[in-house]
Amino acid sequence: MAKAANAKIQDLAAKLTSALRQGKPQTLPPGSEGIKPEEAAKIQQENDDYGNKLWNLMMKIVQEGGKGKWDLAEPLREEIVAEYKEDENPAIKSPDWFQQIPYLQINVSMPGIQAVIDQMPLFRGIKILIVTCEKAGTPVDLSEILKNASSYPLEELYVLNFGSSVPLIPPEVSTFSQLKILSFVNNRLGNIPDYVGKLTLLNDLQIDLNPISEALSGIRSLKMLKQLSLVKTNIPESEIAQIQKLFPDCKITAK
Secondary structure, eight states: OHHHHHHHHHHHHHHHHHHHHHTSOOOOOTTOTTOOHHHHHHHHHHHHHHHHHHHHHHHHHHHTTTOSOOOTTHHHHHHHHHHHHHHTOOSOSOHHHHHHOOEEEEETTSTTHHHHHHHGGGOOOOOEEEEEOSSTTOOOOHHHHHHHTTTSOOOEEEEEEEETTOOSOOGGGGGOTTOOEEEEEEEOOOOOOGGGGGOTTOOEEEOOSOOOOOOHHHHTTOTTOOEEEOTTOOOOHHHHHHHHHHOTTOEEEOO
């Protein structure tokens, strides 16, 4: 009987909330004037639901003789916890989100990052991709990551701080024909391969902190190159002078 009575009270409370709302104009927070009617109705319904939860909580405390804890933030806190749990779920929640996000960072040191790498082909609008780690020497399958990104309209690619784990620029890089910035900083590159020259729109190349000793042959065909960063490499000053002569409008940073 008690359960049936409580259910009846909750039902009546919901009806009362609805009746009171219908008897007065709807009000929304300041700055909400441009909200569509269906969105306004949704917001109002959420407010009603939250109000009903508070009412039910108060009724529960009253039925317990006032011995319960008057924690009116409990319904909101429960919703926040539920949302955080949902965020931890790697399953797809909104396919549209994969189409809209323009930036993606892959930190291979993070637990569970393989789930993100596996879902990379679902993204469609990524223009900036950063691949990094917390500690030099962390293993990385860079070819897998770049293959999963092959459909991206990529304009900037950063591969940072892997040290000996990245001894070369993988050939998959050449598939990103719209690339404007290429950064392989703090790895162990030995040279710049010829296929980097296929990136005809590249205007910024960053290869700082690599034991690379020769770059001219790999960048010769990069006619759009405007910035070249060679800090702490083994490229001799004589070759840097040759590069500057070949690209007179290019800003070269070597110190």
